[in-house]
Amino acid sequence: MDFDLSTTLSDAVNGSRMSETEALALFSTRHRDVWKITTAADEKRQNIVGDTVTYVRNQNINVTNLCVNACGFCGFSKKPGDKGIFFHNKEGIEEKARLAKSRGVSEICTVSGLHPSFTAQSYFDIYRWICDAAPGVHLHASNPMEVAYAAKQSHMTTKEVLSQMKAAGLSSMCGTAAEILVQPVRDKICPQKVTVEEWVRIIREAHHLGIPTTATIMYGHCESDRDRVQHLAILRKIQDETFGFTEFVPLSFIHMNTPIFRNGIARAGATGREDILMVAVARLFLDNFKNIQVSWVKEGIKMAQLSLIAGANDLGGTMYEESISKGAGATNTDYLDPAEMQRVAEDLGRTLCRRTTLYKRA
Numbered sequence: 119m120d121f122d123l124s125t126t127l128s129d130a131v132n133g134s135r136m137s138e139t140e141a142l143a144l145f146s147t148r149h150r151d152v153w154k155i156t157t158a159a160d161e162k163r164q165n166i167v168g169d170t171v172t173y174v175r176n177q178n179i180n181v182t183n184l185c186v187n188a189c190g191f192c193g194f195s196k197k198p199g200d201k202g203i204f205f206h207n208k209e210g211i212e213e214k215a216r217l218a219k220s221r222g223v224s225e226i227c228t229v230s231g232l233h234p235s236f237t238a239q240s241y242f243d244i245y246r247w248i249c250d251a252a253p254g255v256h257l258h259a260s261n262p263m264e265v266a267y268a269a270k271q272s273h274m275t276t277k278e279v280l281s282q283m284k285a286a287g288l289s290s291m292c293g294t295a296a297e298i299l300v301q302p303v304r305d306k307i308c309p310q311k312v313t314v315e316e317w318v319r320i321i322r323e324a325h326h327l328g329i330p331t332t333a334t335i336m337y338g339h340c341e342s343d344r345d346r347v348q349h350l351a352i353l354r355k356i357q358d359e360t361f362g363f364t365e366f367v368p369l370s371f372i373h374m375n376t377p378i379f380r381n382g383i384a385r386a387g388a389t390g391r392e393d394i395l396m397v398a399v400a401r402l403f404l405d406n407f408k409n410i411q412v413s414w415v416k417e418g419i420k421m422a423q424l425s426l427i428a429g430a431n432d433l434g435g436t437m438y439e440e441s442i443s444k445g446a447g448a449t450n451t452d453y454l455d456p457a458e459m460q461r462v463a464e465d466l467g468r469t470l471c472r473r474t475t476l477y478k479r480a
Contacts, residue, residue, distance in 0.1 A: 123151060127158035130402040131165070138347050141403045145343040145395055152391060159398035159429030166408055167431045171463040172473040173456065175480070176225035176258070176435035177218040181206050181244060185231030187263075189308040190383060191297070191339060193375030195231050205233065208247055215251035225435065225475045227258045229292055238272035238279050242286040249287035256289045256475045262320035263295035266312045276316075277323045284329055290475055291324050293332035293363065299352045300345040307339060307378055318352060325362025330476065333363040333407070337396060338371035338388030339378060346396070350403050357406045364476060365409035365432060368396045370416040393417055394428050401429025409477060414454055423462045432473075433459050 121143045130136045144155055182205040185195035196203045206214065218226050226248055233240070241260065249257055260283060262276075269276045280291075297307060299314045312320070324331055333353045337346055357363050370388045378384040388396070401410055411432040412425035422433060436454055456470070463470040472480040 123147075123154060127154060127402070130405075131158050131162050133405070135405055136403045138351050141347045141350065141399055142343055144399045144402070145346060147395065148391075152395060155402070156394055156398045156428035159401040160427050162401055163410070163429045163431055169468045170471045171426060171431060171433060171459070171466075171468045172409075172471050172477065173433045173459050174225050174435045174473055174475055175221075175223045175456070176227055176437065176475075177214075177221065177223045178437060179206075179211065179214045179218070179226060179228040179248065181211060181228060181230040182233045183231045184233050186234050186267075187232055187308070187310045188377075189311060190378035190381075191307050191336065191371060191376045193372075198234075208243075211244060211247050212251040215248045215255075219252040219255055223255060223436070224480055225256045225258050226252060227292065227435070229259065229261055229264065229294060232264065232267045236268070236271060238268040238274055238282065241268050241279075242282055245283060245286040245288055257287050258290045258292065258475050259283075259288055261292040261295040262317045263312050265291075265320050265324075266316055276320050277327070280320070280324055280327050280329060284327060288329065290364065291329050291331040293321065293334050293367070294369075296334050296349070297336045298341045298345050299335075299349045300341065303341050303345055306383060314352070318356065321356060321362070322360060325356075325360035330362050330364050332365050332367055332411075333357075334367045334369055335396070336369045336371055338392060339373070339384035347403075350400060354404055354406060357404070361406070363407060365411045366400055366404055366407050367411040367413060367434070368393075368400060369413055370396075372416060390421065393421055394424060397425045397430050398428045419454070419458065419462060423466065426463070426466055426468070433462070 126140045147155060183194055183196045184203050184205060215226060245257055245259060265276050265279050269279045295311060296317055301314050321331055335349050370393050373379040373384060373387045397410060397412060409432050410430045411434050412422045412430040413434060414422040460470045474480050
């Protein structure tokens with residue numbers, strides 16, 4: 119097919135659905151044409167969500183870093199006998215939830231290692247403890263891997279687990295554990311994790327049960343541009359069917375302390391060009407997503423700001439106590455003051471607005 123950059127960008131901004139072939143061509147763009155793509159993505163962002171930059175006041179609670187899996191991109195998980203293992207009991211979880219409530223957060227997010235003794239009931243209990251200790255705070259938790267693990271441990275279906283998680287207080291689910299939704303890549307970087315087919319099925323089940331989720335991609339390791347496009351196409355198709363994704367969150371691979379980097383399987387993360395293009399191409403290709411979040415935890419605040427003029431409209435959360443990216447080697451991950459977010463937004467001529475998890479004005 120003949121590819122004309124200006125026509126492709128104009129069509130996407132004006133509402134035509136971008137093809138996978140066109141998206142692939144955009145990912146391979148170099149030189150000044152990169153700025154043409156980001157300009158088009160920024161225009162589309164403005165058309166869809168306006169000039170407001172949003173954020174949520176949230177806190178992470180990572181219950182444990184002990185994990186039965188050994189994902190190649192993870193520097194967070196520990197095995198029995200390792201140094202630095204932690205596991206928070208009921209009292210510890212409730213204390214953290216009360217602290218979050220006192221900080222005025224509207225969301226608590228919890229995703230942890232797959233503890234060898236966890237069952238489905240473990241997750242139900244944790245969610246109830248958090249909700250009881252922090253009433254009125256939105257619980258954003260779990261992901262398809264945790265759901266599949268809970269189901270396996272307790273001989274339940276994943277749909278049954280999701281239904282009972284919702285009854286225990288789960289309000290929305292993390293769309294993590296997606297990494298790259300291309301099975302040969304998953305076989306290299308996380309062979310023990312849910313398959314592409316399982317991830318998609320569990321996400322659909324959550325949406326059909328009225329549990330909205332985020333959508334993510336982890337890029338910059340050993341995937342190709344074609345793999346990235348295939349991943350985005352899967353997300354777009356699910357969104358067409360369920361409209362259950364609240365946002366898309368590109369997660370740039372943090373390489374320093376990860377096995378796949380140390381073993382020479384992965385490269386040293388994405389470049390700045392790739393980070394910018396991931397946001398911009400996603401904005402143009404994912405025409406059924408309203409919100410695109412940039413991860414200041416993964417990219418740092420300066421690259422996050424640039425992403426806000428490349429198609430993104432959301433800065434994510436204040437965070438508090440981030441552990442997973444820190445374990446992989448990221449720095450300055452624990453907390454981002456809304457005052458700094460406001461400085462970043464106003465520097466672009468934009469307005470900062472606090473939101474809820476489901477993108478209502480807070």
